[in-house]
Amino acid sequence: MEHAPQKALRERGAHGRNRAHGPTAHGAIDACYSTRAGPRTLRGLKHLLIIYHSQSGKTATMAHAVRRGAMHPEIESVDVRMRAAADADPRDLFWCDAVIFATPENFGYMAGAMKDFFDRTFYPCQGRLSGIPYAVVVGAGNDGTGALAALRRIVRGFPLRESQEPIVCSGPPGEDVLARCEELGATMAAGLEIGMF
Ligand SMILES: Cc1cc2nc3c(=O)[nH]c(=O)nc-3n(C[C@H](O)[C@H](O)[C@H](O)COP(=O)(O)O)c2cc1C
Numbered sequence: 001m002e003h004a005p006q007k008a009l010r011e012r013g014a015h016g017r018n019r020a021h022g023p024t025a026h027g028a029i030d031a032c033y034s035t036r037a038g039p040r041t042l043r044g045l046k047h048l049l050i051i052y053h054s055q056s057g058k059t060a061t062m063a064h065a066v067r068r069g070a071m072h073p074e075i076e077s078v079d080v081r082m083r084a085a086a087d088a089d090p091r092d093l094f095w096c097d098a099v100i101f102a103t104p105e106n107f108g109y110m111a112g113a114m115k116d117f118f119d120r121t122f123y124p125c126q127g128r129l130s131g132i133p134y135a136v137v138v139g140a141g142n143d144g145t146g147a148l149a150a151l152r153r154i155v156r157g158f159p160l161r162e163s164q165e166p167i168v169c170s171g172p173p174g175e176d177v178l179a180r181c182e183e184l185g186a187t188m189a190a191g192l193e194i195g196m197f
Helices: 004-015 023-032 058-070 090-095 114-126 147-154 175-193
Strands: 046-052 076-082 098-106 134-138 159-160 167-170
Touching: 046 058, 046 090, 046 175, 058 076, 058 098, 058 134, 058 167, 058 175, 076 090, 076 175, 090 114, 090 134, 098 114, 098 147, 098 175, 134 147, 134 175, 147 159, 147 175
Parallel strands: 046 076, 046 098, 098 134, 134 159, 134 167
Antiparallel strands: none
């Protein structure tokens, strides 16, 4: 039989420590929450957020690699939350200590869903975020610079602070790109853990 504290820990792990959204609010998207279940959730964790959009799956593959890196077993005190841009809201930004954005380039710009996320969160976040570190991953067909430039310009106003080199992938993400994405996730998470930012 499952005891109440075990159930509580399991649920906290499944939905992130600061559980702003329940399973009924976002349905299947909850599957994207990390599951750092266990006593760790009772300690002072840092929070890493991954916001992504993907139409055909390429950028999602990169975002999942970022998450894999961030959830490296040696990084124990960082909770990772991954959210589709369309489902994310200001509470996700309030929750996090660092954020990684992963977007495709569409028509020389970031994906519309990512832009919509910024449109929806800008006013609610005004004056409430102070230079949270961020990094960017772009999945492109042949360029990617337009999406990167647009995203950088927008987040400067939140304000967020770019803390790692971006990853821009043209074409299908190969092993090398995915390894870099994993490394980015691990670097951001480890940086949070040791208080580097
Ligand atoms: C509507 C649309 C517009 C696109 N515009 C660009 C573009 O301006 N520059 C570019 O390099 N790739 C462009 N692409 C290609 C995508 O960026 C590329 O296929 C990307 O890997 C898709 O990522 P996703 O599978 O995560 O959606 C475009 C794709 C679509 C569907």
